[in-house]
Amino acid sequence: xxxxxxxxxxxxxxxxxxxxxxxxxxxxxxxxxxxxxxxxxxxxxxxxxxxxxxxxxxxxxxxxxxxxxxxxxxxxxxxxxxxxxxxxxxxxxxxxxxxxxxxxxxxxxxxxxxxxxxxxxxxxxxxxxxxxxxxxxxxxxxxxxxxxxxxxxxxxxxxxxxxxxxxxxxxxxxxxxxxxxxxxxxxxxxxxxxxxxxxxxxxxxxxxxxxxxxxx
Amino acid sequence: xxxxxxxxxxxxxxxxxxxxxxxxxxxxxxxxxxxxxxxxxxxxxxxxxxxxxxxxxxxxxxxxxxxxxxxxxxxxxxxxxxxxxxxxxxxxxxxxxxxxxxxxxxxxxxxxxxxxxxxxxxxxxxxxxxxxxxxxxxxxxxxxxxxxxxxxxxxxxxxxxxxxxxxxxxxxxxxxxxxxxxxxxxxxxxxxxxxxxxxxxxxxxxxxxxxxxxxxxxxxxxx
Amino acid sequence: xxxxxxxxxxxxxxxxxxxxxxxxxxxxxxxxxxxxxxxxxxxxxxxxxxxxxxxxxxxxxxxxxxxxxxxxxxxxxxxxxxxxxxxxxxxxxxxxxxxxxxxxxxxxxxxxxxxxxxxxxxxxxxxxxxxxxxxxxxxxxxxxxxxxxxxxxxxxxxxxxxxxxxxxxxxxxxxxxxxxxxxxxxxxxxxxxxxxxxxxxxxxxxxxxxxxxxxxxxxxxxxxxxxxxxxxxxxxxxxxxxx
Numbered sequence: 001x002x003x004x005x006x007x008x009x010x011x012x013x014x015x016x017x018x019x020x021x022x023x024x025x026x027x028x029x030x031x032x033x034x035x036x037x038x039x040x041x042x043x044x045x046x047x048x049x050x051x052x053x054x055x056x057x058x059x060x061x062x063x064x065x066x067x068x069x070x071x072x073x074x075x076x077x078x079x080x081x082x083x084x085x086x087x088x089x090x091x092x093x094x095x096x097x098x099x100x101x102x103x104x105x106x107x108x109x110x111x112x113x114x115x116x117x118x119x120x121x122x123x124x125x126x127x128x129x130x131x132x133x134x135x136x137x138x139x140x141x142x143x144x145x146x147x148x149x150x151x152x153x154x155x156x157x158x159x160x161x162x163x164x165x166x167x168x169x170x171x172x173x174x175x176x177x178x179x180x181x182x183x184x185x186x187x188x189x190x191x192x193x194x195x196x197x198x199x200x201x202x203x204x205x206x207x208x209x210x211x212x213x214x215x216x
Numbered sequence: 217x218x219x220x221x222x223x224x225x226x227x228x229x230x231x232x233x234x235x236x237x238x239x240x241x242x243x244x245x246x247x248x249x250x251x252x253x254x255x256x257x258x259x260x261x262x263x264x265x266x267x268x269x270x271x272x273x274x275x276x277x278x279x280x281x282x283x284x285x286x287x288x289x290x291x292x293x294x295x296x297x298x299x300x301x302x303x304x305x306x307x308x309x310x311x312x313x314x315x316x317x318x319x320x321x322x323x324x325x326x327x328x329x330x331x332x333x334x335x336x337x338x339x340x341x342x343x344x345x346x347x348x349x350x351x352x353x354x355x356x357x358x359x360x361x362x363x364x365x366x367x368x369x370x371x372x373x374x375x376x377x378x379x380x381x382x383x384x385x386x387x388x389x390x391x392x393x394x395x396x397x398x399x400x401x402x403x404x405x406x407x408x409x410x411x412x413x414x415x416x417x418x419x420x421x422x423x424x425x426x427x428x429x430x431x432x433x434x435x436x437x438x439x
Numbered sequence: 440x441x442x443x444x445x446x447x448x449x450x451x452x453x454x455x456x457x458x459x460x461x462x463x464x465x466x467x468x469x470x471x472x473x474x475x476x477x478x479x480x481x482x483x484x485x486x487x488x489x490x491x492x493x494x495x496x497x498x499x500x501x502x503x504x505x506x507x508x509x510x511x512x513x514x515x516x517x518x519x520x521x522x523x524x525x526x527x528x529x530x531x532x533x534x535x536x537x538x539x540x541x542x543x544x545x546x547x548x549x550x551x552x553x554x555x556x557x558x559x560x561x562x563x564x565x566x567x568x569x570x571x572x573x574x575x576x577x578x579x580x581x582x583x584x585x586x587x588x589x590x591x592x593x594x595x596x597x598x599x600x601x602x603x604x605x606x607x608x609x610x611x612x613x614x615x616x617x618x619x620x621x622x623x624x625x626x627x628x629x630x631x632x633x634x635x636x637x638x639x640x641x642x643x644x645x646x647x648x649x650x651x652x653x654x655x656x657x658x659x660x661x662x663x664x665x666x667x668x669x670x671x672x673x674x675x676x677x678x679x680x681x682x
Contacts, residue, residue: 058415058419059415062376062414062415062418062419062422063376063411063412063414063415063418064376064377064379064380064390064411064414065376066379066380066382066390067379067390067393067407067410067411067414068411070393070403070407070411071404071407071408071411074403074404074407075404075408078219078221078404079219113528115524115526115528116528116530118491118524118528119524119528119529119530121491121513121514121517122489122491122517122521122522122524122591123517123518123541123542123546123590123591123594124514124515124516124517124518124542124546124594125514125541125542125545125546126514129545129546133541133545134530134541137532138530138531138532141532152281152282156283156284156285157284159284159285159286159287160284160286160380162286163286163383170284170286170287170290173287173290174290177290177294182298183290183291183294183295183297183298184291184294184295184296184298184299187287187290187291187294187295188291188295190287191279191283191287191288191291194282194283194284194287195279195282195283198281198282198283199278199282202282212532
């Protein structure tokens, strides 16, 4: 039965958007923790650890996220781990995020001038003090814009989980579009919802950058 | 684990996979070419003194960058017919991807154009080079060198992003995974094989782009 | 006993030997200007003194601590040896006061109030009391370099090392930094400075050490050595930099 697009439908889309945000946040947190490990493995002075991290990053960044989603969705049950679309989506996105965040943070850390390490050393700060008081505060500031930029990417990436059947904003739009036969309006509304989320994030990033003072 | 992996069940579908690879490469190259043209117009419009023109270009770029490709494709393929524009899956894919990548390419090209320093042009002319020589050696060459890495990685991102158009049924590589899955019921093997095929393609293109960079920019500047 | 005792140090970067058996001593209260062409090893020698560079062989003792012994805690040594760099290297995320306080709080484990008092006194000493709240990117090169000096002085070092600290400055900003050094000289601070400022070397330093191809080529009282060089190498170096 074809029906009109009403206020209830907009509520339905907004409720689905909560899952988009939840999924992005979970991937950000889990991917962030794993990403720290990736960044550390990538820079420690131990070649096999570097190779492992580089291989992992290439594998994740060299394959489509859509493929990763399907592999976890169909693959985990074969190992006796029963997962729904939700778990497969959260896992695939977290893995994906860890590779990207790991690279962003490694780059931020390495873009702090080696002279800052030296200046800290010349004052008698030990390695840990140099890292925490001199290098990390600068690296964190450098990483804000690319990290929030990646979070925007992550919000957009969650749309692909619709294709393994997870009901978030895009999947909800597909369902609504099929029920109302108003694809242009429904997908238009979904696009506006994504825009609001992503645009707020980019504003947040500019605000954070202004608040943490530092040159470069 | 009791499951027997049977990748050899996919062997009869080699032809489909090869056809998918061909279509994916075709889609990627065609889109990249259109996106570069779109991007050039966007870059010039954004730098224009006409506020209406630069505002429109900025709005386009922001609209694209803040929404997912999948939704953009759905609007083009499922949305446009309701205002009388009907496209087949492949055309919708090319148009949707070009609109998407055009915005990103526009930003890359803008950075490239802005990297050109007028003082370099003056220096070139002062050395007695003709306008054409100056343009080639101090404008075009350094600008292309500056944006080449970003464009190369954009190409690889596009190659991966074409997988998304499988949701329209465009017949490219990722779509073949769904097809093989439906015939063999070997879902995991099908998607794993196709995903690894993308890995081979992206690693291949990265190596190719690095080689071209070395041949064109590194070796030439040494000679 | 001399404050700094360097004995036959050798240092290579890859295949290039930069220091080829340098030996020298510095007494407490002495001011030595180290001069020489770029690549002569003068900066490398200075950086060996506080262990920023490790030597391949030879021995360096500073204030009774053997820098070259593997067991020596370099962080303890560096509390007694101040160093100022050509590129200032202030911490861009901290304001002037916090830049000076950092090592006092972390290394000397002072309370904030105590560290702040010392920081303010040191910053006032270099003439920047009105810039305590400013961030490095809001200061001129000369001002940044004076803060860097204050940051080192706050640790009450027994010797100060200066590595071409005026080389990155615009000519009109050199004077304000040299004035701070003259003030330190009057107070009797032991100093070793790599510099291209020959007039400053002549008027303020006690000694000039001329380095040439990885060795100390000439070493003597500042005025005498600069006015009447004994070796042709120093002579041609001086005529190149003075004209």
